[in-house]
Structures are given as structure tokens and as C-alpha cells.
Amino acid sequence: MNSSSPIAIIDSGLGGLTVARAIRATLPYESVVYFGDTARLPYGNKTAETVSRFVAQIIAFLRQYEPKHVVIACNTATALALTMLRELYPDLSISGVIDPGAKAAIIAAGRKVTPVIGVIATDATVKSRAYERAIHSRRRHARLICRPTPLLVPIIEEGRRNEDPLVKLALQQYIKPLMDRGLDVLVLGCTHYPILKEPIEELVGAGVSVIDSAEQCADDVARRLQEAGLLRGQQEEPGDLHCYVTDDPERFARLASRFLGFDVPTPTWIRADDLYKDKEFLPQMDTDEHG
Amino acid sequence: MNSSSPIAIIDSGLGGLTVARAIRATLPYESVVYFGDTARLPYGNKTAETVSRFVAQIIAFLRQYEPKHVVIACNTATALALTMLRELYPDLSISGVIDPGAKAAIIAAGRKVTPVIGVIATDATVKSRAYERAIHSRRRHARLICRPTPLLVPIIEEGRRNEDPLVKLALQQYIKPLMDRGLDVLVLGCTHYPILKEPIEELVGAGVSVIDSAEQCADDVARRLQEAGLLRGQQEEPGDLHCYVTDDPERFARLASRFLGFDVPTPTWIRADDLYKDKEFLPQMDTDEHG
Numbered sequence: 001m002n003s004s005s006p007i008a009i010i011d012s013g014l015g016g017l018t019v020a021r022a023i024r025a026t027l028p029y030e031s032v033v034y035f036g037d038t039a040r041l042p043y044g045n046k047t048a049e050t051v052s053r054f055v056a057q058i059i060a061f062l063r064q065y066e067p068k069h070v071v072i073a074c075n076t077a078t079a080l081a082l083t084m085l086r087e088l089y090p091d092l093s094i095s096g097v098i099d100p101g102a103k104a105a106i107i108a109a110g111r112k113v114t115p116v117i118g119v120i121a122t123d124a125t126v127k128s129r130a131y132e133r134a135i136h137s138r139r140r141h142a143r144l145i146c147r148p149t150p151l152l153v154p155i156i157e158e159g160r161r162n163e164d165p166l167v168k169l170a171l172q173q174y175i176k177p178l179m180d181r182g183l184d185v186l187v188l189g190c191t192h193y194p195i196l197k198e199p200i201e202e203l204v205g206a207g208v209s210v211i212d213s214a215e216q217c218a219d220d221v222a223r224r225l226q227e228a229g230l231l232r233g234q235q236e237e238p239g240d241l242h243c244y245v246t247d248d249p250e251r252f253a254r255l256a257s258r259f260l261g262f263d264v265p266t267p268t269w270i271r272a273d274d275l276y277k278d279k280e281f282l283p284q285m286d287t288d289e290h291g
Numbered sequence: 292m293n294s295s296s297p298i299a300i301i302d303s304g305l306g307g308l309t310v311a312r313a314i315r316a317t318l319p320y321e322s323v324v325y326f327g328d329t330a331r332l333p334y335g336n337k338t339a340e341t342v343s344r345f346v347a348q349i350i351a352f353l354r355q356y357e358p359k360h361v362v363i364a365c366n367t368a369t370a371l372a373l374t375m376l377r378e379l380y381p382d383l384s385i386s387g388v389i390d391p392g393a394k395a396a397i398i399a400a401g402r403k404v405t406p407v408i409g410v411i412a413t414d415a416t417v418k419s420r421a422y423e424r425a426i427h428s429r430r431r432h433a434r435l436i437c438r439p440t441p442l443l444v445p446i447i448e449e450g451r452r453n454e455d456p457l458v459k460l461a462l463q464q465y466i467k468p469l470m471d472r473g474l475d476v477l478v479l480g481c482t483h484y485p486i487l488k489e490p491i492e493e494l495v496g497a498g499v500s501v502i503d504s505a506e507q508c509a510d511d512v513a514r515r516l517q518e519a520g521l522l523r524g525q526q527e528e529p530g531d532l533h534c535y536v537t538d539d540p541e542r543f544a545r546l547a548s549r550f551l552g553f554d555v556p557t558p559t560w561i562r563a564d565d566l567y568k569d570k571e572f573l574p575q576m577d578t579d580e581h582g
Contacts, residue, residue: 039341040331040563045448050330050538053564151457154445157336166442166464169457247341272331273344276567 001066003232006031006240007221008067010058012041013245014252015153015191016073017259019097022218023071024241027225029232031239033065039246039272042153044122044190048080051124055081056088057275061244063092068230069221072096075189075213076122079130093224100220101187101213102134106142108185108209114141118178121189123148131189145181146189149174153192159255162199171196171203179204187211195258243267246275292357294523297322297530298512299358301349303332304536305543306444306482307364308550310388313509314362315532315551318516320523322530324356330537330563333444335413335481339371342415346372347379348566352535354383359521362512363387366480366504367413370421384515389416391511392478392504393425397433399476399500405432409469412480414439422480436472437480440465444483450546453490462487462494470495478502486549534558537566 007027009020013036020034035058037043043051055077059070070092072078072085078096086094109115119131126148135142151170160167178186186208188194194212201210225231232239245252245267253266298318300311304327311325326349328334334342346368350361361383363369363376369387377385400406410422417439426433442461451458469477477499479485485503492501516522523530536543536558544557 039337046330047539050563053562150449151442151445154442158441166457166460169460173457248338271344272341273567276564 001068001230003068003230004031005066005068005230006033008032008059008062008065008070009034009073010055010062010070010077011036011074011191012043012077013038014157014255014259016071017256018191018194018212018214019071019073019217020241021260022214023221024238026215026218026222027231028238029235030225032241033062033067034241034243034267035062036243036245036252036267037272038248038252042122043074043076043080044124044150044153046076046124048124048128051077052081052084055085059085059089059092059094061270061275068093068228069224070094071217071221073191073217075101075191076124079125079128093228095217095220095224097191097213097217098130098134098189100216101189101211102131102138104211104213104216105135105185105187106138108211109139109142112184113139114143115139115184116143116145116182117185117187118175118183119144119146119187119189120149120152120174120178120193121146122153123150125189131187145178145183147174147178149190152196153190156192156195157255159258162196167196167199168203171199175200175203179208183208185209185211188213244270246270246272292359292521294359294521295322296357296359296521297324299323299350299353299356299361300325300364301346301353301361301368302327302365302482303334303368304329305448305546305550308547309482309485309503309505310362310364310508311532312551313505314512315529317506317509317513318522319529320526321516323532324353324358325532325534325558326353327534327536327543327558328563329539329543333413334365334367334371335415335441335444337367337415339415339419342368343372343375346376350376350380350383350385352561352566359384359519360512360515361385362508364482364508366392366482367415370416370419384519386508386511386515388482388504388508389421389425389480391507392480392502393422393429394511395502395504395507396426396476396478397429399502400430400433403475404430405434406430406475407434407436407473408476408478409466409474410435410437410478410480411440411443411465411469411484412437413444414441416480422478436469436474438465438469440481443487444481447483447486448546450549453487458487458490459494462490466491466494470499474499476500476502479504535561537561537563
């Protein structure tokens with residue numbers, strides 16, 4: 001691996017493209033390999049074991065690129081799998097989106113000793129308590145209100161407009177109870193949610209900072225690469241972006257520009273089976289039998 | 292295989308339990324093996340190739356039970372994969388939920404030559420045009436209005452109550468445009484939707500028949516078994532029900548009673564990887580490279 005190796009970005013589908021977009025903006029000369037596990041999405045209602053397995057397979061596949069850094073650009077996968085993935089691949093530099101989001105939330109909370117910080121996220125992310133840990137390690141007395149908001153991803157994937165009454169109603173139902181408890185900061189704890197940042201900011205008003213962890217995540221990646229001496233210098237051309245998906249490359253390409261802000265060429269289709277093919281390539285994971 | 296062999300029922304998750312429930316009610320002495328692919332759900336926004344692959348792997352796994360009949364209890368999988376699965380497993384008796392639903396819709400339409408039949412379903416089911424084919428083969432001049440309603444499954448899985456304003460708004464947005472075109476019959480083209488039958492019937496009013504294909508599907512299975520001489524006679528005890536899932540058996544068991552009307556013991560957890568393990572056990576499928 002060297003400074004010309006790519007950064008790998010992994011997500012269950014499209015949401016991680018908001019992170020890819022921020023990384024492209026912050027580090028325009030880096031090449032990026034993006035992997036969206038569209039055959040097995042979403043991750044947000046699945047167990048830690050299953051999500052860890054899926055992401056471990058994807059990293060095993062992406063090793064062929066000798067990535068200089070791997071970003072788990074999905075809050076659920078970060079919450080459920082990051083620790084395990086670092087143990088499984090000790091030679092790889094791997095980071096997620098939760099720590100950067102927590103850091104940004106604390107900065108936004110300013111000097112308040114007991115700021116009220118809301119987090120909206122998937123079921124799995126909320127249950128993992130990963131945001132509690134990340135925020136409390138920085139500000140012990142912050143008051144956390146974490147709320148699962150499982151309809152927001154399907155609402156975004158359906159392509160509804162911000163002014164759709166159902167979008168407004170869903171946001172109100174989910175976020176109003178948090179506002180009633182004196183919210184200072186609201187963390188968008190899912191990489192899909194920045195798509196709804198506008199109506200969310202409108203709803204919570206100017207007094208509440210809305211944190212989209214993508215930018216903070218890009219800064220975090222830039223800092224890591226700099227520390228490791230792996231930043232690619234200025235080039236004549238910006239770096240490449242190549243995408244892989246496990247299903248429906250055409251749909252991915254069609255919807256990607258909404259997340260990315262620009263078009264991508266049709267991604268390469270890797271069947272989920274092919275991630276299992278070279279078994280010896282995959283790390284061993286414990287699989288206790290249940291049920 | 293003989294009359295004491297079980298009936299296999301396959302779904303992406305919980306929805307197929309509405310079919311299992313109808314089959315248990317119609318054929319109480321039959322044993323049932325239910326498979327919910329909870330690690331890879333939903334199927335409704337995935338391609339025919341991927342869904343066919345997933346279901347083919349599940350059937351390969353369930354063959355150990357020598358099932359006397361296999362029910363694809365998922366509209367998406369029926370629409371995208373049934374024809375291919377029958378070719379792949381010519382020795383197995385396999386049926387789906389779309390033909391029974393189409394038949395029920397035609398019966399409900401009575402003698403009208405050009406009844407207006409609405410179908411609400413997943414994106415993939417609507418795009419497949421499977422309902423058009425099934426209904427037009429029975430009544431050529433029926434007017435079909437098929438509408439993708441992708442939020443209904445996540446709304447149901449979130450456990451929202453029928454009187455929730457968001458449930459009412461979503462149903463109104465999806466179904467009102469169909470009612471405005473003079474609906475006679477509305478087909479619930481997804482095995483999850485019977486959970487919302489009550490508010491749907493309330494919305495469309497008594498003049499519109501709402502078709503839940505589960506019962507018709509159970510009658511269809513009973514007829515097939517009778518014709519094949521494979522009906523199990525009356526026993527002292529009702530047949531068994533055993534469930535497999537690819538993720539989170541506890542969640543499945545917790546939510547199952549809402550679909551099934553009674554509790555199930557915790558299902559057995561089969562990892563999605565294990566469906567790939569015995570490669571020689573799996574049928575060969577064409578996999579043209581895309582992208």
C-alpha cells in the first residue's frame with residue numbers, strides 16, 4: 001500500500017455516497033473504491049453477527065485494491081461491526097462514521113455542560129448504544145435522546161420530495177418529542193438522512209444544530225492519512241471513483257447523483273455469492289448455533 | 292416424498308406467515324416448514340436475478356425435508372422467480388401467491404366485463420407485470436391499475452397501529468388515486484398487507500372487494516395435494532410448524548404472532564453463508580457479467 005492506493009468506502013447501499021461526496025470534496029486527488037451491498041440491504045434491522053459477516057466479506061473482497069484506508073460509511077455497520085472488523089483485519093486502517101459524528105455534536109454543543117443531544121438512527125444503531133458511548137466519552141454529562149426512525153430510509157429511497165405531507169408528518173412524529181425535551185443538537189445518525197437535512201432544519205429551527213457526520217468523517221480520514229504520510233499530493237486530474245454493488249447497478253447509477261451531487265458511471269455487479277467463493281480468503285468467525 | 296412429508300413455505304421474512312396461517316387453518320394436519328430469509332430481506336426492491344438466486348438456495352436447503360409441495364409465499368419472489376424455479380426443480384411441485392390472488396380478484400369482480408382491478412404491491416412485483424398477465428389471462432378486458440406502495444412493509448414492520456395518522460395518510464396517498472378511477476376490486480399484492488386490511492377496507496368502503504390472496508393460496512395448495520393424492524388424513528394431533536430464518540430468530544418469534552395469530556417457538560438460525568456451503572448441492576444458474 002502507498003499514497004496512490006485508493007480509499008475504500010463501504011455501505012449497505014446508497015447512503016454512504018454522502019460520505020463519498022464529502023471525501024471527494026475534501027480529498028479531490030484520492031481515488032475511491034465504493035462498495036454498496038444492495039443485494040442484502042438494509043443493515044439497520046439486522047443483527048451484529050449478520051452485519052459483521054457481510055462487511056467482513058466485503059473487506060476481504062476489497063483487499064485486492066490494497067486500500068490505504070477503509071471507511072465504514074454506514075452508521076449501523078459502524079455501530080455493530082467496527083470493533084470486530086479492526087480485530088479481524090489488524091493490518092488495515094479502518095474507521096467509521098459514529099466517532100466523527102459524536103465529535104461534531106460535542107463541538108456544536110459549545111460550552112454547555114449538560115447539552116441535550118438527540119440522535120436519530122436505525123433500530124440497530126440505537127440498540128447498540130454506540131452514540132451514547134462515543135458522546136459520553138467526550139462529555140460525561142451530556143443528555144442523550146436516541147430515537148429509531150426506521151421509515152426515513154424507505155421514504156428517501158422512494159424519492160419523496162421534502163414538501164410531501166408524509167415526509168413532514170414522519171419527521172414531526174419522530175423529532176417533535178425530542179424537541180419537547182429541549183434539544184440543543186440533533187445528530188443525523190444514518191448516512192441517508194442528510195438528504196432530508198433541509199426539512200429537518202426547518203422543523204427544529206435555528207436554535208438546534210443539525211449534525212451530518214459526512215463532513216466530519218472526511219476530515220477524520222484526511223487527518224488519518226496525513227498522520228500516516230499517505231496523502232496523495234496534488235495531481236493533474238482528480239482521483240478515480242469506482243463503484244461495486246451486489247445488485248441492480250442501473251438503479252444505483254440512477255439514484256446515486258442525488259446522494260453524490262454528480263453522476264457516476266454504472267457500477268460493477270458483484271454477486272453476493274462471489275463474496276463467499278474464495279472461502280480461504282475469508283477470516284474465520286465464530287458461529288455459535290442458536291435457536 | 293409421501294403424504295406425511297411437509298409443505299415448505301418460503302418468504303423473505305414475516306409476510307409469508309399470513310399464508311402459513313391460512314394453510315394451517317385449511318389443512319390443520321399438514322406439517323409445515325417455514326423459511327424466512329431475514330438476513331437478506333426485503334426482496335421487493337431487488338432484481339429478478341438476485342431474488343431467484345436467493346430462493347433457489349433456500350429450496351436447495353429445504354430439499355432435505357423432501358417437501359410434497361413448495362409455496363413461494365411472497366409476491367415479489369413469485370413474480371420474479373416462479374417460472375425459473377419450476378425449470379430449475381422440475382421434480383418439485385411449486386406454486387406461488389399471484390395466480391390464486393388473480394383468480395380471487397376475478398371471482399370478486401363478478402360478471403363485469405371490464406372491472407377495474409387495483410393491485411398494490413412492491414416495486415419489483417409491479418414492474419414484473421405478473422398480475423397483469425395472471426388477470427388478463429382470465430378476463431381479457433379487465434382494467435388493471437398497479438401501484439407500487441413501498442412504504443407499507445416498513446410501516447407494518449415498525450409495528451404502527453391502524454389509527455396512526457401516518458398509516459392513514461400513506462394509505463390515502465397510495466389508494467385514493469385508484470379509487471378515483473372507479474375501483475371494483477383491490478388486490479393486496481404483498482403478503483404483509485393483510486395486516487392493514489382493516490384500515491384499507493375502511494378507506495375503500497363496502498363497494499370495493501379487498502383481496503388477500505392467502506386464503507385463496509391455501510385452497511390452491513389443498514387442491515394440488517388432493518389431485519396428487521398427497522393429502523394427509525385426519526390425525527390425532529395437528530401437524531408441526533418449524534421455522535428457519537437467516538437472521539435474528541428472537542425478533543422473528545416476537546413479531547410472528549401478529550402475522551400468524553398464534554405464537555411460534557424460536558426458529559432455527561441458518562446463516563446465509565451456509566446456504567452456499569454445499570455448492571454441488573446448488574443448481575447451476577447463468578450469470579452473465581454486467582456493469
